Amino acid sequence: MSLRTLVRPAVFGGALLALLAACAGHPPAKTSVPAPASAGAAPRVPEQVSNAAWDTDMRRFAAEDAQSPPPRGGVVFTGSSSIRLWETLAQDFPGVPVINRGFGGSELRDSTWYADRTIVPYAPRQILIYAGDNDIHSGRSPQQVRADFIAFVERVRRDLPQAKIAYISTKPSPSRAHLLPAQREANALVQAEARRLGVDYIDIFTPMLDARGQPDESLFVEDRLHMNAAGYAIWKRVIAPYLQ
Structure with a gap:
């Protein structure tokens, strides 16, 4: 038998083994970070967004930016209605170039x-997010809130790797007192992940409880969900030390 005859099966066998090894390998890990909102297709509800109507808020932000462009390198506050309704945000943190990009009812x-429409364009030095409250109320589990928090951090760091991120814990609202156990669990899970990811975790849950460990009614307006000036005064005091 010739040397050529011996080599050919060996080469073929080696190629076949390499192919089989490649096929047996693990597929690339799927990222939890969604494609940017400007990628073209509308977001899937509820996998990617809780409500497609947020595009109205995005157009409002764009109009505000066109009229008065926010400074780059500032501090973005984003999340749900507790941020959107913080009308004294700029006055509460004088000297800090804050940008309010809260949109009411939103989830993580x-x-x-x-x-890419509420954070990235401003190239902020810091992002503070309040979200998770509506998530629990809509039926998402504490574990889903944790996963959504991780996805948020990954998304921000994709374009803004140097920006500081702070997560404001969910607040204890009287109208949602029945959700306190789930909120506590979600807060604990997010706090652990924040520590692992190098994200600041800001606890506003504890200082908003009364002496009985229940939501302090005196901190809320008539709907028992949104805060009055006394509630925001607590947020101001607790959040201020974290601002960069």
């Missing part, structure tokens, strides 16, 4: 999907 994954 909404801030992730729309990050």
Whole structure:
């Protein structure tokens, strides 16, 4: 038998083994970070956003930016209605170039999907997010809130790797007192992930409880969900030390 005859099966066998090894390998890990909102297709509800109507808020932000462009390198506050309704935000943190990009009723994954329209354009030095409250109320589990938090951090760091991120814990609202156990669990899970990811975790849950460990009614307006001036005064005091 010739040397050529011996080599050919060996070469073929080696190629076949390499092919089989490649096929047996693990597929690439799927990222939890969604494609940017400007990628073309409308976001899927509820996998990527909780409500497609947020596009109205995005157009409002764009109109505000066109009229008065926010400074780059500032501090973006984003998330749900507790941010949107913080009318004294700029006055509460004088000297800090704050940008309010809260959109009421939103959930964590909404801030992730729309990050390219509410965070990235401003190249902020810091982002503070309040979200998770509506998520629990809509039926998402504490574990889903944790996963959505991780996805948010990954999304922001994709374009803004140097920006500081702070997560404001969910607040204890009287109208949602029945959700306190789930909120506590979600807060604990997010706090652990924040520590692992190098994200600041700001606890506003504890200082908003009364002496009985229940939501302090005196901190809320008539709907028992949104805060009055006394509630925001607590947020101001607790958040101020974290601002860069």
